[in-house]
Amino acid sequence: MTVSEVSVKTGGSISIPCLYEPHYRNHVKYLCEGHFFIVCTIVAQTDQPKSSSEKFSIYDDTDQNIFTVSIHDLTHKDSHYWWCGVEIEKNRDVRQYFHLSVTTAFEGGSVTVACHHKYPKVTKWCRLGRNCVTDQSRSIDGTPVTINTSVPNVFTVTMSELTTESSGWYWCVKGKLQMPVLVTVHELTSTTTTTMSPSTAGNTNKTLK
Structure with a gap:
């Protein structure tokens, strides 16, 4: 599993290409959200592409044995573990996790x-x-x-x-x-209060810091 090299800000998207063995070409692939795989929540899967929300999408390229999962409108709440999974049977699914951290500063x-x-x-x-x-x-x-x-x-x-x-x-x-x-x-913005004479009333000094 590899993570694509993307550069976005909050509100943007990230795409993760997930590699798999050729003999899993016809298996269902999915994106699962949660710290532990056994209790993670599937948010997108290849056999139900129309059920995916606008926030998540998934695409399986069976020619290259890569399925791509995308997460849109990123916020700090998306900072946790995610899993690329290939459905096998019961608890034998093939999976690989990645950790995403979204950090905001001023x-x-x-x-x-x-x-x-x-x-x-x-x-x-x-x-x-x-x-x-x-x-x-x-x-x-x-x-x-x-x-x-x-x-x-x-x-x-x-x-x-x-x-x-x-x-x-x-x-x-x-x-x-x-x-x-x-x-x-x-960008951190602040407004500076000034004393205004009648001739300058209506003008405001705005300072960017």
Whole structure:
């Protein structure tokens, strides 16, 4: 299973291509939502494409043995585990999970992401289509990045001095494992109150921070 390289903001969409073995070509494929597979909720499946809501869609390319699941109108509530599944029988379904994290921040502020792992491998924080950082303190596209590995089995990434250009998809990378993180930075606006004389009444100074 692989995750497509997309860059969207809150309200956008993500598509996940799910690979399967050729002998599963005629089996039903589905997208399941939930932390544990045994109790996850199927939100889209190939044998009932018309029952899918506008938020979810699924398409099976049997020529390439890939089915693609899409999640639309992303919000922070979509930050959890999802499963690509192939229906076999009873509890023998073939499945693979991916974790999606949708993060929102404000311009000029900072955001911290915790990336959990089991094995001590090379730690990276990457921006899709751009570069990666591995050192404790670097920057990506001008946004300062600090990585903390002091806690076992987890590394935290803090991006500070955020701008709207910092918005996009990033990766937590630990060896060959990757977890996509969507960071959305909103422009912070504030209104400054001023004393107005009759000649300036009706004008308002608006400051963007």
